[in-house]
Amino acid sequence: MTNGEANGPVTCPGCQTRENVSVAEARTDKRGRREDLTTRLASAPNHTGDGCIHFCEGIVLAFVAGAAGKYFADERHLPWLTAVGAVVAVLIVVATIAIVRGETRDARRVRAGASRADALTAEARYCSTCQGVFYPSGHPWPGIVTPEHFRHHVWTAAGYGDQLDPKAKATELP
Numbered sequence: 001m002t003n004g005e006a007n008g009p010v011t012c013p014g015c016q017t018r019e020n021v022s023v024a025e026a027r028t029d030k031r032g033r034r035e036d037l038t039t040r041l042a043s044a045p046n047h048t049g050d051g052c053i054h055f056c057e058g059i060v061l062a063f064v065a066g067a068a069g070k071y072f073a074d075e076r077h078l079p080w081l082t083a084v085g086a087v088v089a090v091l092i093v094v095a096t097i098a099i100v101r102g103e104t105r106d107a108r109r110v111r112a113g114a115s116r117a118d119a120l121t122a123e124a125r126y127c128s129t130c131q132g133v134f135y136p137s138g139h140p141w142p143g144i145v146t147p148e149h150f151r152h153h154v155w156t157a158a159g160y161g162d163q164l165d166p167k168a169k170a171t172e173l174p
């Protein structure tokens with residue numbers, strides 16, 4: 001094996017060509033963007049969900065539920081609808097807090113695992129011929145695997161495998 005260089009050209013164990021780039025490079029180059037490798041080879045979930053925005057949405061929904069209850073109570077002369085609206089509003093607030101807390105916790109776990117994920121990504125290479133990922137060292141696996149396998153491995157090892165999408169989660173590591 002001549003796969004000593006960390007960043008030099010290395011031979012793919014799948015097709016024996018050297019048409020491969022580092023995973024970091026594959027995510028951002030033109031072909032990678034076209035094939036959505038930015039997402040498929042991501043080493044962490046993309047937490048675009050802003051906790052504050054979700055919180056505000058929840059409060060607005062709760063307010064709407066409360067106001068709707070009050071409105072229809074007056075309109076239909078059904079005073080108990082005010083109570084129903086209030087109960088629904090409270091449930092929405094409780095659910096919103098639970099969701100925002102969960103998101104915050106998920107994001108914190110991703111930050112905590114970032115260095116582990118980076119370490120696992122640093123050596124990985126993407127072969128465009130095989131459309132898969134391999135490690136020149138042969139660790140943690142010797143052959144080539146799909147981007148979903150790779151994602152499964154990195155996210156699980158970094159401690160947030162539960163945040164994988166169902167497709168990646170369903171993959172079995174070799």
Ligand SMILES: [Zn+2]
Pocket residue numbers: 012013014015016017127128129130131144
């Ligand atoms: Zn290959």
